[in-house]
Amino acid sequence: MQSDDLIYSNLMKIISPLLVKGKGESVTFLNWFLENIYRLDSVAADDAICDSQNDKGIDAIYVDNNNEEIHFFQCKVRQKANGTVGDVNPKTFVASVGQFDSKEKIDAILAGNANQGLKNLLSRLEISDLVGKGYRPVAVYVTNEKHDDDSISYEKVETRLIIYDRDRIAENFIDADQGVGVQGTFEFDLSYVDPLTMVIGSATDGAEVFVFPARALELVALGGIADTSLFTKNVRYSLGNTPVNKSIKKSIERKPDHKHFPLFHNGVILLCESATVADGKLKISNYSVVNGAQSITTFHGSKSKLTDDLRILVRVIALKDDELARKITEYSNNQNAIKPRDLRSGHTLMTRLQEEMSKFSDTYFFEIKRGEVAPKDRIVISNEESGRALLAIDLLEPWSCHQVYKIFDDKYAEIFGRKEVDAARVIHVIRLMRLIEKKIDGIEVKPLAHYALTRYFLASVLSRILRLSESSHAAMRNPSSLTGPEADAFYKKCEAIVGSLVIDLNYEVKAKGPTFDYKAELKSPKQVEELTDLLLKSYEKDVARGKAESFS
Structure with a gap:
């Protein structure tokens, strides 16, 4: 930028x-x-x-x-x-x-x-x-x-x-296309270590690799830290107050940990056009950091606390092949941090749902791993998206839908480990979420409309309404029974009900006045229950007066 x-x-x-x-x-x-x-x-x-x-x-x-x-x-x-x-x-x-x-x-x-x-x-x-x-x-x-x-x-x-x-x-913001790195030379001191040296590939299309523990005090002297040109290839990270930065900062503050730093840090990858070793020095030219922006910038911001003992494993890769450099850059930056959903991607519940979805529907693809390539013309449904929807609609806990760890940890078995959770059910809850998203702009307080938990709150209220009538409750129990025109009519009626709920929610928000703190209330089970009861009463009154759709 x-x-x-x-x-x-x-x-x-x-x-x-x-x-x-x-x-x-x-x-x-x-x-x-x-x-x-x-x-x-x-x-x-x-x-x-x-x-x-x-x-x-x-x-x-x-x-x-x-x-x-x-x-x-x-x-x-x-x-x-x-x-x-x-x-x-x-x-x-x-x-x-x-x-x-x-x-x-x-x-x-x-x-x-x-x-x-x-x-x-x-x-x-x-x-x-x-x-x-x-x-x-x-x-x-x-x-x-x-x-x-x-x-x-x-x-x-x-x-x-x-x-x-x-x-x-x-x-403090890193662009993917900001330049080609630092133009110039830099020398690492190797007087205290013999680097591991490898030549990979041929002289024309290969690379020379040097691996060694570099002093943090040297790394902060690299060019291009202040203007971010050093990190132009590091598209994964933006600088800021991240948990990674906080962890690194803690390690810097604990000086007895400095000598152990290479044991619990993944290291830095640096690309350059040329690298030569002579007289205890590694001289590099025209260089860019591919991985390690957060570490180096945190070191740079804590220079006064660095010691000679704090070292980090550095991999210097010298090459002139632009295509190979692009691949190294791409693959290095695709090594994302592990998320809770990644740890469940190979679990039986996930793989079974994915296989079932492929046989059940020609329209949808159930994504269980980030970066999966869906078959052409399939609508992707992620397991994270499905878990949130099931938590709100089936378990009626919309206040937890922003806590992803619950979906794949605390609540994982309760959400996905049920006989009724099959491909049809996943598609059903996602269709309900999509029609809610179509109506969400009807909420007059726009920050509330675009608050992530609002749609899950409405989904839970809709689920309560669908349980009031035997015909709609039957569809909730067995979504695979909804087919053809009957399914279209069901979801159209659901959409109309959501429209009524949005109107009633606007009224309740006005009635509560400036004391209504939706950011706190939508995370509180008690407050969600109270607001849900108000909307249900309004809905039942409107049904009795013929002003709202009903499945009865």
């Missing part, structure tokens, strides 16, 4: 997919920032944002438990390309964050007339208790403006402030 990519006209294109949440330009930019720079998932990013924009100057709050910090965000979008940060807005923002630097001040805000959205966020994150325990408030100012002398000077003296101007944001 280049700094100019964040100029207003370009920025609007980048954040356009998130504008549907209806949060305004500044908060939408902040949403993008939280997902791409702080590396939060979509639910966590939504949860961090204060829906009441700019109340007491706070747009979002994130708790960094690793560093015992509370990050308060304010985001500004400037339309003028030559706009600069200055020190006025950052000073005002730091003063705003000062309102949260003691438990007493926060308790006063909660008891006062502050906007309810901010109160909800403070309560949900238990900010008062955390500050009481010693967590440090930090003001994070995010903008598409550029630093100037005033803002740079103020940030240097104000330890509670971090400014992400457009240059810094661009530096």
Whole structure:
């Protein structure tokens, strides 16, 4: 990413997919920032944002438990390309964050007339208790403006402030097509080690490989770290506050662990055009890091804590064949972190469902491994998507649908290990989810409409309704009985019911007023049950009055 990519006209294109949440330009930019720079998932990013924009100057709050910090965000979008940060807005923002630097001040805000959205966020994150325990408030100012002398000077003296101007944001985001790496040379010290050396392939289309434990103090001297040109091939990682970075940072802080670092780190892969060993030095030219961006940038940010004992296994690959370099880059960056669903991909329940789906339907493909190639013209249904839908519709637990570990761990057997969970059932719950997605934009509060748990909540309410009538309950028990025109009529009626539920949900949200904190309530079994009961009562009244579809 280049700094100019964040100029207003370009920025609007980048954040356009998130504008549907209806949060305004500044908060939408902040949403993008939280997902791409702080590396939060979509639910966590939504949860961090204060829906009441700019109340007491706070747009979002994130708790960094690793560093015992509370990050308060304010985001500004400037339309003028030559706009600069200055020190006025950052000073005002730091003063705003000062309102949260003691438990007493926060308790006063909660008891006062502050906007309810901010109160909800403070309560949900238990900010008062955390500050009481010693967590440090930090003001994070995010903008598409550029630093100037005033803002740079103020940030240097104000330890509670971090400014992400457009240059810094661009530096902390890695593009896949940013360039060809660092043009120049670098020398590794090999006086303390004899590297493992291999020649793979022929002299014209092969590669020379050097493997050795490099000092972290040397790695932070590589060119291209600050402007990210060193990592142009490392398309997998964006820099930010990731769990990987936190783990590396902990290891750096524990100096007795430095000598053990190569034992629990996967290492760094570095491509270069040429490499020669002479006089205890490995000299490389025109180089790029393929794997290891997070490690090197974390080292770079913690240079003062590095010791000579902290070393990391480095694989230097010298080659001139562009096609081979492309393959190494592609394969290295495809070695993704293992997810819970990966651990179940070969389990009998998954393989059996996949095989059953292939025989049952010519329309759908049940994906159990990331990256599987589906047969042509098949609609892909992932096991993760299916698990969430089954959890909401069959087990009636929509409040857990954002916790993937439950789907493939705590709740795995309960979700998938049932006689009734077959190909027909998986297709059935997915069809119900798809028709809910068609109606979700009818929710008037757009952040609620695009909150990930909302659709699963509606799915659970629909499931409750379908259990009220014997005819619809029979279809729920045995979805394979739904065929042809009968199936079309069933799902059409379900879609109409969802439309009624959306209308009733809009009414209940208005009735609850500003105290309705959907981010907390949709994760609470008790609150979900209460809201479900309200919608069911409204639906039954509408059915009695002939205003809503019914299967009776």
